[in-house]
Amino acid sequence: MPRSEQPASASTxxxxxxxxxxxxxxQILRLVQHRELAAGQIAAQFPLTQQAISLHISVLRKAGLLAERRDGTRRLYSLRHEALDPVRSLLAEFWPDALARLKTAVERAHQTKETRQP
Amino acid sequence: MTASPTVTATTRIAAPPEAVFPYFTDPALIVTWLGDQANLDPRPGGVFAVDIGTSPARGTYLSVEPPTRVVFTWGLPGNETMPTGSTTVEVLLIPDDDGTVVSLTHHDLPAEHRPGHQEGWDTFIGALPAAVTHH
Structure with missing residues (x-):
């Protein structure tokens, strides 16, 4: 396990x-996109129990979307902007693969057509 | 110009643009390389819908200029990172001898990490569907 307080695994x-x-x-991500907030400060913005907020924070942390920093007894949360990189990477791999399939499909059809011509 | 992240991809195909273009507008042809099922209405404002495995890509055609350029929006309904129509795909078919260079650019992607630049996330979070965020 890394010593860092960031999530151990890269977010998928x-x-x-x-x-x-x-x-x-x-909404939690909006609140912490420019500043760190403690869980209690986040919970104060919602008509939800602290427990429900803790669960949401846990999901966001596991996805790599929230960074956690300890300040004395408090835990402060902030948005990890780089957490969207995997989504972008997905597309960065997606399109070259798709165009490779396009090339194969078009060239196969085009060759067939040319072969049939007298 | 947009400051939003883009993804680009290119390939060269040994067939003229006229032979390549229908692969972006004909449902029977698009599924030979993109997705499993398609519903396409290739005119500005027309539906662009392709099911890729379990991911339905949904958008509309913005520009259809055979045989050299096609632009459509792209999103995944129910996927709040990239809602329906939230991103744009521009395809250029450039004649190259007896072939075609296909240049694809996917614009307005969810923001990547850019130190000192937070507007990407602002834009992304701000662009979430009103129907969802106001409930």
Whole structure:
């Protein structure tokens, strides 16, 4: 386990997407995108129990979307902007693969057509 | 110009643009390389819908200029990172001797990490569907 307080494993696109598929969790990310907040400060913004907020924070942490820093007895949370990188990487791999399939499909069809011509 | 992240991909195909273009507009042809099922209405404002495995890509055509350029929006419904129509794919088919260079650019992607730049996330979070964020 790394000593760092960042999540141990790199976040997967699926984990990021699932974590973001909840309005409360997205609202939490908005709150901490420019500043660190303690769990209690986050909970104060929602009509939810502290326990429910803790669960949301846990999901966001596991997805790599939240960084946690200890300040005395408090734990402060902030947005990890780089957490969306895996989603972007997914597309960075997706399109070259897709175009390779396009090339194969078009060239196969085009060759067949040319072969048939007198 | 947009400051949003982009992904680009290119390939060269040994067929003229006229032979390549329908692969972006004909449902039967697009599924030979992109997805398993497609519903396409290739005119500005027309539907662009391709199911890729369990991911439905949904958007609309913005520009259809055979045989050299096609632009469509791209999103994943129910996927809050990239909602329906939230990103844009621009494809250029450039004649190259007896072939075609295909240049694809995916614009307006969710922001990557850019030190000192937080507007990407602002834009991304701000662009979430009103229907979802206001509930």
């Amino acid at each position: 696109p699926d984990a990021v997407l699932k974590a973001l598929a909840d309005p409360h969790r997205r």
